Amino acid sequence: MAITSRVDLSQSQIDALSALVSGRVSVNESVLDSHGRDESAFPPVRPSAVVMAHSTEEVSKVLAYCNAEKIPVVAFGVGSSLEGHVLPLFGGISLDISEMDKILQISPDDLTVRVQAGVKRMALNKKLSSDGLFFSVDPGADATIGGMTSTGASGTTTVRYGSMRENVLKLTAVLADGTVMEVGRETRKLSAGYDLTRLIVGSEGTLAVVTEITLRVFGIPEKMAAAVCRFKSLEDGVQAAIAIVRSGVAIARCEFLDAQSIKNVNAHDGISLQEAPTLLFEFHGSPRGVEEDAQVVQEITSEFGGTDFEWTAEEGERRKLWQARHNAYWAGIAAHPGKRGISTDAAVPLSKLADAVAVSEKILSASGFPFSILGHVADGNFHTFIITDPKNPNELEEIRKITHEMTSAIIAMGGTCTGEHGIGAGKIDSLLEEAGSASVDIMKLIKKALDPNGILNPGKIFH
Amino acid sequence: MAITSRVDLSQSQIDALSALVSGRVSVNESVLDSHGRDESAFPPVRPSAVVMAHSTEEVSKVLAYCNAEKIPVVAFGVGSSLEGHVLPLFGGISLDISEMDKILQISPDDLTVRVQAGVKRMALNKKLSSDGLFFSVDPGADATIGGMTSTGASGTTTVRYGSMRENVLKLTAVLADGTVMEVGRETRKLSAGYDLTRLIVGSEGTLAVVTEITLRVFGIPEKMAAAVCRFKSLEDGVQAAIAIVRSGVAIARCEFLDAQSIKNVNAHDGISLQEAPTLLFEFHGSPRGVEEDAQVVQEITSEFGGTDFEWTAEEGERRKLWQARHNAYWAGIAAHPGKRGISTDAAVPLSKLADAVAVSEKILSASGFPFSILGHVADGNFHTFIITDPKNPNELEEIRKITHEMTSAIIAMGGTCTGEHGIGAGKIDSLLEEAGSASVDIMKLIKKALDPNGILNPGKIFH
Numbered sequence: 001m002a003i004t005s006r007v008d009l010s011q012s013q014i015d016a017l018s019a020l021v022s023g024r025v026s027v028n029e030s031v032l033d034s035h036g037r038d039e040s041a042f043p044p045v046r047p048s049a050v051v052m053a054h055s056t057e058e059v060s061k062v063l064a065y066c067n068a069e070k071i072p073v074v075a076f077g078v079g080s081s082l083e084g085h086v087l088p089l090f091g092g093i094s095l096d097i098s099e100m101d102k103i104l105q106i107s108p109d110d111l112t113v114r115v116q117a118g119v120k121r122m123a124l125n126k127k128l129s130s131d132g133l134f135f136s137v138d139p140g141a142d143a144t145i146g147g148m149t150s151t152g153a154s155g156t157t158t159v160r161y162g163s164m165r166e167n168v169l170k171l172t173a174v175l176a177d178g179t180v181m182e183v184g185r186e187t188r189k190l191s192a193g194y195d196l197t198r199l200i201v202g203s204e205g206t207l208a209v210v211t212e213i214t215l216r217v218f219g220i221p222e223k224m225a226a227a228v229c230r231f232k233s234l235e236d237g238v239q240a241a242i243a244i245v246r247s248g249v250a251i252a253r254c255e256f257l258d259a260q261s262i263k264n265v266n267a268h269d270g271i272s273l274q275e276a277p278t279l280l281f282e283f284h285g286s287p288r289g290v291e292e293d294a295q296v297v298q299e300i301t302s303e304f305g306g307t308d309f310e311w312t313a314e315e316g317e318r319r320k321l322w323q324a325r326h327n328a329y330w331a332g333i334a335a336h337p338g339k340r341g342i343s344t345d346a347a348v349p350l351s352k353l354a355d356a357v358a359v360s361e362k363i364l365s366a367s368g369f370p371f372s373i374l375g376h377v378a379d380g381n382f383h384t385f386i387i388t389d390p391k392n393p394n395e396l397e398e399i400r401k402i403t404h405e406m407t408s409a410i411i412a413m414g415g416t417c418t419g420e421h422g423i424g425a426g427k428i429d430s431l432l433e434e435a436g437s438a439s440v441d442i443m444k445l446i447k448k449a450l451d452p453n454g455i456l457n458p459g460k461i462f463h
Numbered sequence: 464m465a466i467t468s469r470v471d472l473s474q475s476q477i478d479a480l481s482a483l484v485s486g487r488v489s490v491n492e493s494v495l496d497s498h499g500r501d502e503s504a505f506p507p508v509r510p511s512a513v514v515m516a517h518s519t520e521e522v523s524k525v526l527a528y529c530n531a532e533k534i535p536v537v538a539f540g541v542g543s544s545l546e547g548h549v550l551p552l553f554g555g556i557s558l559d560i561s562e563m564d565k566i567l568q569i570s571p572d573d574l575t576v577r578v579q580a581g582v583k584r585m586a587l588n589k590k591l592s593s594d595g596l597f598f599s600v601d602p603g604a605d606a607t608i609g610g611m612t613s614t615g616a617s618g619t620t621t622v623r624y625g626s627m628r629e630n631v632l633k634l635t636a637v638l639a640d641g642t643v644m645e646v647g648r649e650t651r652k653l654s655a656g657y658d659l660t661r662l663i664v665g666s667e668g669t670l671a672v673v674t675e676i677t678l679r680v681f682g683i684p685e686k687m688a689a690a691v692c693r694f695k696s697l698e699d700g701v702q703a704a705i706a707i708v709r710s711g712v713a714i715a716r717c718e719f720l721d722a723q724s725i726k727n728v729n730a731h732d733g734i735s736l737q738e739a740p741t742l743l744f745e746f747h748g749s750p751r752g753v754e755e756d757a758q759v760v761q762e763i764t765s766e767f768g769g770t771d772f773e774w775t776a777e778e779g780e781r782r783k784l785w786q787a788r789h790n791a792y793w794a795g796i797a798a799h800p801g802k803r804g805i806s807t808d809a810a811v812p813l814s815k816l817a818d819a820v821a822v823s824e825k826i827l828s829a830s831g832f833p834f835s836i837l838g839h840v841a842d843g844n845f846h847t848f849i850i851t852d853p854k855n856p857n858e859l860e861e862i863r864k865i866t867h868e869m870t871s872a873i874i875a876m877g878g879t880c881t882g883e884h885g886i887g888a889g890k891i892d893s894l895l896e897e898a899g900s901a902s903v904d905i906m907k908l909i910k911k912a913l914d915p916n917g918i919l920n921p922g923k924i925f926h
Binding site: 107109110111112151152154158162163165166175179180181182183185186187188189190191192193194195196198199201202203207218219221242245246247248250286288289292345347348349350351376379380381414415416417418419420421422423427430431434435436438439440442443445446448449450461462 | 570572573574575614615617621625626628629638642643644645646648649650651652653654655656657658659661662664665666670681682684705708709710711713749751752755808810811812813814839842843844877878879880881882883884885886890893894897898899901902903905906908909911912913924925
């Protein structure tokens with residue numbers, strides 16, 4: 001693509017952009033810093049300027065200008081990416097859409113909601129709850145809907161409700177040249193031409209800047225209950241999870257945490273779960289249905305040596321448990337002050353899950369780095385979480401070798417280097433290894449057709 | 464695109480193609496005829512030759528040759544399209560993949576199956592059943608999996624199990640220049656680069672020829688049961704269906720048939736359902752769960768004046784009922800010997816469904832053409848089925864006006880001209896009206912990037 005070296009804006013370019021957004025352009029150092037990092041361990045990179053957009057029209061004008069001037073543009077929400085998505089690797093502007101945070105329309109009758117891209121997940125759910133609705137995609141972080149759309153986010157509830165791919169019905173996207181495009185319809189089924197919605201979802205800001213999204217939402221289940229179960233070994237837990245999926249029982253969440261992850265969340269959240277390989281479940285449905293589902297799951301876990309099956313339909317307990325799970329990432333970091341975490345994101349066919357986890361554990365154990373393993377096992381998706389010292393850049397190189405070794409093993413099993421986090425800046429080689437050059441060449445052709453100057457998030461997904 | 468007039472093959476071109484596929488090229492008139500029509504009412508168009516492919520390699524060689532020679536290529540399975548997808552509007556070859564009908568691998572542990580594109584839906588389900596599995600997408604016709612992938616098929620079970628979009632995990636696609644590309648992975652989650660799988664699914668043969676597909680499959684439910692319920696008016700039935708969806712009860716199918724549709728299937732299938740607006744349901748789950756679900760549904764239907772709620776868990780009865788539903792299209796034609804049917808395919812947000820059906824009924828009643836209405840109401844998707852005399856081409860023009868009027872009303876409500884059948888040859892203008900020129904221009908850019916000579920299924924989706 002066209003942009004090959006860092007672009008810094010001239011004063012006249014800054015002035016021109018400023019005129020397009022009523023002066024909302026900043027080159028303040030702390031603002032540049034806060035837009036130059038995310039939750040990944042990649043070294044921070046400052047944008048040349050931060051532009052705060054308040055409308056689709058402003059985004060359109062800014063993009064048209066940047067396209068003409070060949071200025072790189074990276075959209076920014078809250079910076080919760082784990083893969084360096086929002087890092088302005090080639091300078092240019094960070095286009096902050098976090099103040100585009102209006103919930104535009106809740107349609108309880110259609111089970112849809114239309115939002116601006118800067119709306120955050122938790123605020124949305126708070127608002128939806130008064131209509132008895134909830135938005136199901138839950139990656140843990142309180143990300144913006146725009147960011148979740150661009151990265152194709154999923155999370156703990158995907159096993160039941162799907163990822164962003166299934167839950168984005170329609171979106172407004174601004175193309176590199178400023179063209180505003182609406183794709184998708186607010187219908188449950190659509191067969192009208194190419195699926196541009198699914199092309200934009202998960203394109204990591206390289207094809208368009210998403211400014212408005214219509215999401216599918218669900219009625220809050222009559223009853224929700226959680227359960228915990230411990231296993232002797234990681235493999236027993238994983239095998240139990242696979243058997244549960246095969247049984248067809250309707251789980252709403254099914255997460256695995258290894259003993260180290262449990263230790264971390266115990267310390268971080270002040271709880272006292274047994275430090276053993278653990279499965280965490282959630283069930284949604286009618287009171288009787290939830291109870292039946294939990295019973296089936298308990299029976300299956302006991303076949304795999306699961307013990308201490310604890311079940312709670314008490315709301316406070318349930319929330320506390322899942323909050324702890326969501327904090328696992330930060331709990332891992334908190335256990336190692338001053339360190340950062342690197343998260344892998346493998347997904348494999350279910351039949352390969354136990355092998356994949358075992359191989360990963362073996363490689364990590366041999367490495368000597370502190371690590372933990374957890375994940376969305378019912379989807380065949382798991383994360384290893386490796387602790388690194390940002391003051392020692394050699395470690396990063398070493399960890400890169402280890403994760404590459406794990407990833408190659410996963411790909412050879414028919415798996416993927418990323419089930420939900422995306423390619424970002426760090427998995428470009430893995431994508432090529434996994435998808436093959438014919439597929440990546442087609443991705444590049446599409447990129448070139450939609451963004452001929454290559455201004456949108458350069459340096460991500462492919463070179 | 465490049466191809467603007469009919470292409471007929473020279474003898475040397477036929478010989479060259481013949482050499483690529485061990486002589487499996489035909490210009491026999493009856494073979495040309497059978498590849499020049501589908502289930503739509505479009506006038507038949509013969510291809511110049513029919514090429515029978517037996518492998519991905521052969522498809523690759525044939526496409527490379529046709530691309531170099533600028534010969535149009537339309538892939539052909541069984542010709543069950545309702546939108547003229549397989550009509551070779553610009554001549555060239557019909558590339559028949561129906562003999563690529565091997566089920567390559569059933570993986571019960573992964574709940575996946577890998578098939579060649581010519582495998583038919585019913586044969587696949589027969590084979591899967593011995594492993595206790597089933598493939599859920601059910602458009603009625605016994606289509607090939609390749610055709611269903613290319614049109615992004617859905618059907619009666621989509622409300623519960625999704626469409627092809629959600630159930631194709633991975634596919635092998637041959638591009639216009641013969642490049643063989645594997646896209647997707649056999650994992651439940653994937654976030655690695657652009658979603659090329661969803662781009663190919665539903666692209667109606669205009670971007671690639673699909674030769675192999677890995678599908679997600681499901682365990683056959685422990686219990687399946689069906690129910691029927693009658694309503695005083697079409698609107699009451701539709702409102703009941705909407706209320707059922709909102710209640711969150713897990714229906715596996717929920718179909719609406721108007722009195723005319725019931726009359727047609729009664730005559731066609733020799734059954735004796737009451738000739739009234741009717742909802743047909745199917746429930747999948749545990750014996751107790753199925754009973755509970757049916758009870759909730761019965762309560763809701765009675766709130767909307769539903770009467771004679773009949774429920775059956777008897778397998779033969781259930782199959783007979785759904786077979787009748789599936790035969791509704793042919794039953795409609797059988798009721799008018801010598802005539803053909805034109806099916807519309809509107810989908811709207813649920814809150815607009817009753818209005819959309821009412822508007823359609825009003826327009827059709829005024830037209831004087833025989834018609835019936837039925838559809839997948841829980842998805843907001845319904846079909847009007849209009850009877851036309853193929854010997855009177857003026858009728859087609861008149862019906863085109865009527866369907867255009869209905870479609871414009873649907874689009875104005877936020878709906879789509881096609882929930883599941885696709886654009887094909889007849890809805891090109893509606894796509895533009897619905898999606899807007901910015902979106903359609905992007906589709907064309909993608910088409911041009913992937914098929915610069917425009918050889919793949921020219922004349923479909925856009926001009």
